Amino acid sequence: MxxxxxxxxxxxxxxxxxxxxxxxxxxxxxxxxxxxxxxxxxxxxxxxxxxxxxxxxxxxxxxxxxxxxxxxxxxxxxxxxxxxxxxxxxxxxxxxxxxxxxxxxxxxxxxxxxxxxxxxxxxxxxxxxxxxxxxxxxxxxxxxxxxxxxxxxxxxxxxxxxxxxxxxxxxxxxxxxxxxxxxxxxxxxxIDLDRFQMQTEKQDFYLTVCRLVSYKKISLIVNAFNQLGRPLVVIGTGSQMSQIKHMAKSNVQILGWQPDEVVQQYMGQAKAFVYMACEDLGMALIEAQACGTPVIAYGAGGALETVRDIRQHPDSGTGLLFSTQTETALIEAVQTFEQLNSRFDPQKMQSHVAQFxxxxxxxxxxxxxxxxxxxxxxxxxxxxxxxxxxxxxxxxxxxx
Incomplete structure (x- = not known):
């Protein structure tokens, strides 16, 4: 038997x-x-x-x-x-x-x-x-x-x-x-990487996808983009939904829960994927890179294994890591990303995440x-x- x-x-x-x-x-x-x-x-x-x-x-x-x-x-x-x-x-x-x-x-x-x-x-x-x-x-x-x-x-x-x-x-x-x-x-x-299509032509918005709960630090991301004035799309739902909607200015779109195909579309089109939580791995960070989308993430936990900071890896960087969970640190990271955006290679991002x-x-x-x-x-x-x-x-x- x-x-x-x-x-x-x-x-x-x-x-x-x-x-x-x-x-x-x-x-x-x-x-x-x-x-x-x-x-x-x-x-x-x-x-x-x-x-x-x-x-x-x-x-x-x-x-x-x-x-x-x-x-x-x-x-x-x-x-x-x-x-x-x-x-x-x-x-x-x-x-x-x-x-x-x-x-x-x-x-x-x-x-x-x-x-x-x-x-x-x-x-x-x-x-x-x-x-x-x-x-x-x-x-x-x-x-x-x-x-x-x-x-x-x-x-x-x-x-x-x-x-x-x-x-x-x-x-x-x-x-x-x-x-x-x-x-x-x-x-x-x-991670079924075949589901994610790499897109080289990006639109002018940033994206974050996660549950809207306290440890994900979505409020810090929204506050940072309120100050930056740059367009941000937030996908996800959770206990902090009403709070996030209340604080978001006109440059921030809160889409709530979305089906996988919609999430994949936004991931492929985003200028960069933003993440503030300390995750054990962070599968969304990998999925974004599979779409050829750079990641701006808090440099702790699994992000240290999944994202290559372009400042340390100039030839194979897949994103930017910032050192503290603060609005100031994120704002500085986004401003740095704007200066380095042209250096990211979507093909190298896709190759990097093949290990997952x-x-x-x-x-x-x-x-x-x-x-x-x-x-x-x-x-x-x-x-x-x-x-x-x-x-x-x-x-x-x-x-x-």
Whole structure:
């Protein structure tokens, strides 16, 4: 019998369409795995690739307002993920940015976690979360701090349930070590670069695409362009939508959510793509470069791996990096970009981001899973329940 695979993700909803969901989709293309999540509202979505798929969920599926964001039940997420019964599977694959890695497994099971980030609101964004939350001050603030403290403890303990970690960037790899003291293999997430058409003729506007939430620092970008007076297009939606609309001057267009084809069109036509957040990788930065569009980004986190500053790489630069998350720093970067704009080569941008293509992810991920299987199950030879007694193919043979 072949090995049985389970793939665990945090939540599957129409609004969850980021990089972690792309990883889930790509894994399912190549590995025949049963899918599990805290909640699922995609299998009933006719427009989803998961439509009519059987997906295992938790008790949170039936909670009121879960569809709008299960994060509101944060204290229950660790308990919920531990209720998934995965005893029937040989290999557990998790795609985790919060609690998916915390599923319970047995000694004869292999658990490989693709970690998009250690839980941000429990670690890096703790104080920003407290500052922006209504429950961040007073008596409620004390309780929230205690909750986050216990959440960090659970997060570290649950990391020990993972046999092998994969990180989506060198930045995430360092954070995994800092939070869990665990080593991780870096495999960049899959990006379908064929979807993005390079355009050499640009129009006179700047672009940013992201969720409109506090840590993305969209308000700083809008304020900077209010001062610059240069045209800016903002695509995305989120809790700060009304605030951003209120502060934007006439040179700033807020388009809200847009379908992929519209986003791709704007990415190809933009003079430059602007980004202020510190991301673990930042897939939008890669997508912009695939369109031949230079990037102006805060020089921290994944941007240091995906963007080449033209001042340090004059022959192969793909953008400009600025050192502080301030309006002043962004304004200076845009003004510098205006002076250096003619030096950017769209062809070199496209060549640079080829390392992030989904085909490379497929090869590296399947090879890593195969090596982990051989190492894990070789120690179980002679045991009656060993998958090695089943004449099982490797992932690359079975699904490649």
């Amino acid at each position: 072949p090995l049985k695979y389970a793939l665990v993700h945090e939540w599957l909803t129409p609004k969850a369409t980021g990089g972690s969901e792309l990883v889930v989709r790509e894994i399912l293309k190549h590995i025949d795995a049963d899918l599990y999540a805290l909640i699922d509202f995609e299998s009933t979505n006719p427009e989803s690739y998961l439509f009519n798929r059987a997906i295992g969920t938790t008790f949170l599926q039936h909670f009121p307002l879960a569809r709008r964001g299960v994060q509101k039940y944060l204290p229950l997420l660790p308990l919920a993920i531990e209720q998934l019964d995965l005893r029937a599977y040989d290999v557990i694959l998790s795609s985790s940015h919060a609690v998916a890695k915390g599923v319970l497994t047995g000694p004869d099971q292999l658990h490989i976690c693709y970690c998009h980030t250690p839980m941000r609101y429990a670690w890096d964004l703790t104080f920003e979360y407290l500052q922006s939350s209504l429950a961040g001050s007073g008596v409620a603030g004390v309780l929230t701090r205690y909750l986050l403290h216990r959440l960090r403890q659970w997060d570290v303990v649950s990391a020990n349930r993972v046999d092998y970690f994969i990180a989506n960037s060198q930045h995430t790899r360092a954070r995994i070590w800092r939070c869990y003291r665990r080593h991780a293999r870096v495999i960049y997430p899959p 293509d989904r085909k490379r992810f497929e090869q590296e991920y399947l090879e890593f899973v195969e090596r982990c299987q051989k190492k894990q199950f070789s120690s179980l030879r002679g045991r009656g329940n060993s998958p090695l007694n089943r004449e099982n193919p490797s992932p690359s043979e079975k699904f490649g």
